[in-house]
Amino acid sequence: MAERVEASVTDGESTIEERDRELMREFEEGLDQPMDEEADMLKDMHREKSFSMLMLLRLSFQSLGIVYGDLGTSPLYVFYNTFPDGIDDSEDVIGALSLIIYSLLLIPLIKYVFIVCKANDNGQGGTLAIYSLLCRHANVNLIPNQQRSDEDLTTYSRTSVAEGSFAAKTKKWLESRHSKKRALLVIVLIGTCMMIGDGILTPAISGTAVVIVMLVTTLLMVLTMLVVWRCHWILVLIFALLSLVVELSYFSAVLLKINEGGWVPLIIAAFSLLVMFVWNYVTVKKYEFEVHSRVSMSWILGLGPSLGLVRVPGIGLVHTELASGVPHIFSHFITNLPAIHSVVVFVCVKNLPVYTVPEEERFLVKRIGPKTFRMFRCVARYGYKDLHRKDDRFEDKLFENLFSFIQNETMMESDSNYSNSVYPVNYTQESRDELISNNNNNHDSNDNNMVMFSSMVDYMDTMSFSQNNTVEEEEEEEDELEFLKTCKESGVVHIMGNTVVKARKGSLLPKKIAIDYVYAFLAKICRENSAILHVPHETLLNVWQVYCL
Numbered sequence: 139m140a141e142r143v144e145a146s147v148t149d150g151e152s153t154i155e156e157r158d159r160e161l162m163r164e165f166e167e168g169l170d171q172p173m174d175e176e177a178d179m180l181k182d183m184h185r186e187k188s189f190s191m192l193m194l195l196r197l198s199f200q201s202l203g204i205v206y207g208d209l210g211t212s213p214l215y216v217f218y219n220t221f222p223d224g225i226d227d228s229e230d231v232i233g234a235l236s237l238i239i240y241s242l243l244l245i246p247l248i249k250y251v252f253i254v255c256k257a258n259d260n261g262q263g264g265t266l267a268i269y270s271l272l273c274r275h276a277n278v279n280l281i282p283n284q285q286r287s288d289e290d291l292t293t294y295s296r297t298s299v300a301e302g303s304f305a306a307k308t309k310k311w312l313e314s315r316h317s318k319k320r321a322l323l324v325i326v327l328i329g330t331c332m333m334i335g336d337g338i339l340t341p342a343i344s345g346t347a348v349v350i351v352m353l354v355t356t357l358l359m360v361l362t363m364l365v366v367w368r369c370h371w372i373l374v375l376i377f378a379l380l381s382l383v384v385e386l387s388y389f390s391a392v393l394l395k396i397n398e399g400g401w402v403p404l405i406i407a408a409f410s411l412l413v414m415f416v417w418n419y420v421t422v423k424k425y426e427f428e429v430h431s432r433v434s435m436s437w438i439l440g441l442g443p444s445l446g447l448v449r450v451p452g453i454g455l456v457h458t459e460l461a462s463g464v465p466h467i468f469s470h471f472i473t474n475l476p477a478i479h480s481v482v483v484f485v486c487v488k489n490l491p492v493y494t495v496p497e498e499e500r501f502l503v504k505r506i507g508p509k510t511f512r513m514f515r516c517v518a519r520y521g522y523k524d525l526h527r528k529d530d531r532f533e534d535k536l537f538e539n540l541f542s543f544i545q546n547e548t549m550m551e552s553d554s555n556y557s558n559s560v561y562p563v564n565y566t567q568e569s570r571d572e573l574i575s576n577n578n579n580n581h582d583s584n585d586n587n588m589v590m591f592s593s594m595v596d597y598m599d600t601m602s603f604s605q606n607n608t609v610e611e612e613e614e615e616e617d618e619l620e621f622l623k624t625c626k627e628s629g630v631v632h633i634m635g636n637t638v639v640k641a642r643k644g645s646l647l648p649k650k651i652a653i654d655y656v657y658a659f660l661a662k663i664c665r666e667n668s669a670i671l672h673v674p675h676e677t678l679l680n681v682w683q684v685y686c687l
Contacts, residue, residue, distance in 0.1 A: 209242065209246060213235075213238045216234070216238055217234065220234045221234075241384070244380070244384055245352070245384065245385075249381060253359065253377065254355060254359060257271060257359060257362045257366070259271055259492070259493050260293055260295070260492075260493055261493075262493040262523065265326055265329040265330050265333070265351075265354065265355065265358065266326065266330065266522060267493065268355075268358045268359070268362055269322075269323075269326045269358065269491075270491035270492065270493070270522065271362060271366050271491075272312075272322070272358070272361055272362065272365060272366070273491035274294065274295075274296045274491050274492075275296050275297070275299070275309070275365050275366050276309045276312050276313055276365055277313045278312055278313065278318075278319045278322055279319075279491065280316075280319055280320065280323060280418070280422045281421070281422055281425050283425070283459070283460075283461050283488055284490065284491075285461060285462075287502060288490055288519065291490070291492060291495060291496075291499055291519070292496055292499060293492045293493065293494060293495065293496070293521065294490070294492050297366070297368075299365070299368065303368065304364065304368075304370075304371055305364055305365055305368040308361070308364045308365055309365050312361070312365070322361075323418065324411075324415065325354055325357060325358070326354070326358070327411050327414050327415060327418075328350065328354055328407070328411060329350070329351050329354030329355065329358075330410075330414075331406075331407040331408075331410040331411040331414065332347040332348075332350045332351045332354070332403070332407045333347070333351055334406065334407065334410050335347050335402075335403035335404065335405075335406035335407035335410065336348055336351075336403050336407075338403070338406055345388065345392045345395075346392045346393075346395065346396060346400040346403060346404060347403040347404065347407060349385060349388045349389045349392050350389070352381075352385045352388070353382075353385050353386075353389065356378065356381045356382060356385060359377070359381075360374055360377070360378050363377065412656070413656075413660065416652050416656045416657055416660070417657065417660060419652065420639060420652070420653055420657040420687070423639075423653075423687040424459070424637065424639060424685060424687070425459055427685050427687060428458070428459055428460055428465060428466060429460065429463075431466040432460060432463040432464055432465055432466055433463070433464040433465070433466065433468060433469045434463075434464075435463075435464065435506075435507065437464075437469075447472055447476050447477055447478045448476065448477040448478075449477075449478060449479065449480045450477055450478070450479055450480065451479070451480055451624075451625060451628035451629070452479040452480060452481075452625055452628040452629040452630065452631060453479055453480070453481045453482075453483065453622070453625045453626055453628075453629075453630045453631070454478060454479035454481070454482050454483070454630075454631050454633055455483050455485050455533075455536075455630065455631065455632045455633065456468055456471075456482060456483065456484050456485065456633045457485050457486075457487070457632065457633065457634045457635070457667065457671075458484055458485070458486055458635075459486065460484075460486060461486050461488055461517055462515075464484070464506075465484065465635075466683070467633070467635040467681050467683065468482075468484075470681060470683060471633065471681050479625070479631065480512060480621075480625050480628075481512045481513075481514070481621075481622060481625045482511075482512065482513045482514070483513075483514045483515070483516055483536075483540065484506070484513070484514070484515045484516070485516050485518065485536070486515070486516070486517045486518070487518045487520065487667075487671070488517055488518065488519050488520070489519075489520050489521070489522065490519055490520070490521060491522070492521040492522070493521045493522060493523045494521040494523050494524050495519045495520055495521050495524060497535075499519070500518055500519055500520070500535075501516060501517070501518055501519075501535065501536060501539040502516070502517045502519070503515070503516050503539050503540050503542075503543035504543075505543075505547070509618070512621075514540060514543075516536055516539070516540065518532070518536070526670050526671060526672070530672075532671055532672070533630065537622075537626060540622070541619060541622065544618055544619055544622070545619070629677070630677055631677055631678075631679050632668070632671075632673045632677055632678050632679065633679045633681060634667055634668055634673070634678065634679070634680055634681070635680075635681050635682075635683055636666075636680040636681065636682050636683070637682075637683050637684075637685055638682065638683070638684045638685070639653055639657060639658070639661070639685050639687060640653065640654060640684060640685070640686050640687070641653040641654050641686070641687060642686045642687060643686075653687060668680075
């Protein structure tokens, strides 16, 4: 009996703890809300350029000359290498010509022109473009920093999948395990690295890398046809069998050329694959570490309106990888130096699986906590073809969007107050007194009617001052904008984390080599984030941190 009572008490305590955690999570989400409203406001601002029919014909003719001009000369090299010892029978020439014609029909024409070219990312093609399509339609991205607001981008096109369909089952199978996501990334990197290894050598000395890229494309197209296009599995099976029969035959033939020089592009591709895989592996581990070590909003609220710090004039731009939550670099900074700028903006530069992000939709701004904190979050979104140029005016555009957000925020609050302040137009002091006197004369009213009457009078009294509140909000907006401009003139400081990554004690030897040596060397020779974003050295403040992964 005592054990049952103790078990019930334990279950009750666990239920209370779970309820408290849920309430705390909802409370923090209320203070640091997602940027869905801002994304809805920006999604219709960009308009795609429309090309005329004459321009399309011109581009088609240019691509026809480039692609098929190369294919037209390829049979000449094939004939030369097919008969190095001379021709014994004239029928061998016809057989070789037939193989060339059938190969050109099956691979470049049927597979690539009619099928693979349809799997384009708004006109962008290649292995990475197909992978970006899969990342948008299935949760296979290893860095889970995407939000619902990202789906409102003009270039973020995706289709919904019906529950219970074969496409939904395939999508669920891909998302079920982390190892499947990593295997898919490795396949994509293999295809990309093979193209790099083959492109370095001019002319190509063997078809080993090209055939491997063809096999990778076939595998990615099978997933695209199932998840993105939602084709019937029989059609997908026919495509896979026909492609693999031809490409595996090619692959068995080019394996004989590895000793004759085919190993060179394979070595180059293997080196590129090692670099890309290690960089991605450590980047994902760093992001997971930052997610688990981020600061809760309850801790920020406990600091008080001034954050428990000395607020110095100026604006501090805290760069972080997190699209939500307060980064660990902020707590690490204020713990060692209990002072922060009057305005704090958490800046997150996020790469999305789209080819480009229009300038009108690049920045999203949101307020963190109450207005007295003067803390904001700004997310800058980029596609895989967007470059960080020096003339981008990143900082100026960030502040332009910040000022616009404050103006829009005040307008939205005014509209909300106006929509909630619907009361009779002829409501005056005389009508209010008459209403009160009539109610006092009505002695038959019950308690519920009295409560309703009192609430209505209080509500109408409160709403009668809504116009004054609107004026006060406009004055607050002007004061806040003036305060931000003054802080900007006082100085802008970019606070960036200079992270030293080390393998955790007890890690396996391959992990130690990858993190402590390979990644450390790559991080040393690569550009820092301050150089990528073109941050001036006089406004840069590096905060050193050590991550044990």
